[in-house]
Amino acid sequence: MKKVYPSASAALEGLLFDGMTIAAGGFGLCGIPELLIAAIREAGTKDLTIASNNAGVDGFGLGVLLATRQVKKMISSYVGENAEFMRQYLSGELELEFNPQGTLAERLRAGGAGIPGFYTKTGVGTVIAEGKDVKVFNGQEYILETGIVTDISIVKAWKADPSGNLVFRKTARNFNPPAATAGRVCIAEVEEIVPLGALDPDHIHLPGIYVHRLIQGTHEKRIEQRTVRKREA
Amino acid sequence: MAWDRNQMAARAAQELQDGWYVNLGIGIPTLVSNYIPEGISVTLQSENGMLGMGPFPYEGEEDPDLINAGKQTITELPQTAYFDSAQSFAMIRGGKIAMAILGAMEVAENGDLANWMIPGKLVKGMGGAMDLVAGVGRVVVVMDHTSKHGESKVLKSCTLPLTGKGVVDRIITNLGVLDVVPGGLKIVEVAEGVTEAELRAATEATLVG
Numbered sequence: 001m002k003k004v005y006p007s008a009s010a011a012l013e014g015l016l017f018d019g020m021t022i023a024a025g026g027f028g029l030c031g032i033p034e035l036l037i038a039a040i041r042e043a044g045t046k047d048l049t050i051a052s053n054n055a056g057v058d059g060f061g062l063g064v065l066l067a068t069r070q071v072k073k074m075i076s077s078y079v080g081e082n083a084e085f086m087r088q089y090l091s092g093e094l095e096l097e098f099n100p101q102g103t104l105a106e107r108l109r110a111g112g113a114g115i116p117g118f119y120t121k122t123g124v125g126t127v128i129a130e131g132k133d134v135k136v137f138n139g140q141e142y143i144l145e146t147g148i149v150t151d152i153s154i155v156k157a158w159k160a161d162p163s164g165n166l167v168f169r170k171t172a173r174n175f176n177p178p179a180a181t182a183g184r185v186c187i188a189e190v191e192e193i194v195p196l197g198a199l200d201p202d203h204i205h206l207p208g209i210y211v212h213r214l215i216q217g218t219h220e221k222r223i224e225q226r227t228v229r230k231r232e233a
Numbered sequence: 234m235a236w237d238r239n240q241m242a243a244r245a246a247q248e249l250q251d252g253w254y255v256n257l258g259i260g261i262p263t264l265v266s267n268y269i270p271e272g273i274s275v276t277l278q279s280e281n282g283m284l285g286m287g288p289f290p291y292e293g294e295e296d297p298d299l300i301n302a303g304k305q306t307i308t309e310l311p312q313t314a315y316f317d318s319a320q321s322f323a324m325i326r327g328g329k330i331a332m333a334i335l336g337a338m339e340v341a342e343n344g345d346l347a348n349w350m351i352p353g354k355l356v357k358g359m360g361g362a363m364d365l366v367a368g369v370g371r372v373v374v375v376m377d378h379t380s381k382h383g384e385s386k387v388l389k390s391c392t393l394p395l396t397g398k399g400v401v402d403r404i405i406t407n408l409g410v411l412d413v414v415p416g417g418l419k420i421v422e423v424a425e426g427v428t429e430a431e432l433r434a435a436t437e438a439t440l441v442g
Contacts, residue, residue: 027281027282027300027302027304027318028281028300028304029297029304030281030297030298030300030304031298053318076358077358077359077360077361078357078358078359078360079356079357079358080357080358081304086356089356090356096356098358098359100359100360100361100362100363100364101280101318101322101359101360101361101363101364102280102318102321102322102325102326102361102363102364102368103322103363103364104318105317105318105319105321105322106319106322106323106326108319109319120326120367121326121367121368122326122363122364122367122368123363123367124367124397124398125345125395125397125398125399126363126394126395126396126397126398127394127395128359128363158298168315168317169298170283170296170298170299170309170315171279171281171282171283171298171299171300171301171315172297172298173282173315173316173317174281174282174317174318175317175318176317177317177319178317178318178319205317221297221298222297223295223297223300223306224300224304225300225303225304225305225306226295226305226306227289227290227295227305227306227307228289228290228291228292228294228295228306229288229289229290229291230291230292231291231292
């Protein structure tokens with residue numbers, strides 16, 4: 001079975017439908033599947049529920065799907081960088097489920113690992129705990145969180161081989177591995193597909209079993225907050 | 234004269250102990266890394282997936298694949314390790330991080346912390362703050378003692394949605410240092426140029442000891 005597709009649109013062929021759920025990798029604009037997001041925008045798929053730590057910025061990342069009103073609901077931990085998001089949310093056009101960042105990461109990991117729920121201390125005594133089962137372990141309260149399984153996941157990696165083995169680069173790894181495992185079908189976009197055997201098997205970050213379709217492309221990789229220090233003279 | 238942002242960060246840096254793994258929040262806590270005392274080696278965790286966070290890059294050396302949790306470009310160090318978000322929060326939730334230094338909107342005398350939303354006004358999200366306060370060994374809050382309007386942010390009980398219940402150990406403000414103890418807060422230190430009476434007047438919370 002061939003995993004490598006010629007384009008993002010080709011890789012999404014037959015997978016998209018209105019009302020579907022998507023897990024997306026990335027933190028801020030770092031390590032986001034920008035080519036697949038653009039292809040979903042092209043396809044016009046509506047009423048999406050997207051589990052992603054952030055919602056992009058106006059005009060880039062998942063922000064482009066918000067601009068076209070393709071998103072019904074976001075499951076995120078932080079959405080502070082997106083004015084259009086705020087507008088749609090405050091006017092009731094967009095649903096938002098806040099998850100603590102670690103809870104979201106673990107929900108994706110658990111979903112992908114066949115674990116339907118887990119107990120965590122995170123959020124005990126806050127609005128996050130409302131309506132959730134509470135259990136005491138060793139005298140401490142924990143709340144029940146559920147694993148997330150989505151129709152597809154879209155992720156970005158640095159390198160892949162044709163079997164779908166992925167290698168990420170620096171902090172662009174972030175949510176990509178847990179998001180990849182949560183999808184029933186995972187589509188990965190990478191900067192470079194190298195020949196079989198070119199990746200050291202000991203250095204694979206995500207084994208190809210989690211990756212069903214693969215594309216190579218050119219990424220803009222926009223920087224959200226450019227911070228620098230002065231060279232000492 | 235109360236402490237300024239940098240003096241608060243310098244005071245917070247004195248909380249660090251040799252060998253600790255530490256997470257610094259956004260804002261004043263980020264400045265703490267400029268004041269790590271000599272002879273003390275700490276490893277900074279960035280919850281987006283990095284241990285061993287280095288300083289900002291030189292101009293022209295910014296890497297879009299290398300950012301901190303505030304989405305700022307940073308650099309790596311010889312001891313740096315990268316990992317995914319699930320692993321990152323496994324070490325946070327699992328109690329492997331000795332201390333988190335975080336900003337706050339409100340703190341209460343029972344250690345309750347609010348720093349993630351103002352209903353109807355500011356809806357940004359909690360990011361990793363709820364996981365951090367639930368999981369790390371020690372939580373130190375760094376913030377201004379009062380709001381822009383002069384109202385105390387060190388309260389009997391928080392009015393904003395909580396980030397964590399009973400999670401704060403120590404509060405460092407522009408007016409001084411307070412510890413959360415049974416029955417209320419205890420003054421540990423008064424900032425240079427501030428009187429204890431001024432610190433007490435700016436504090437709504439019960440002060441004990």
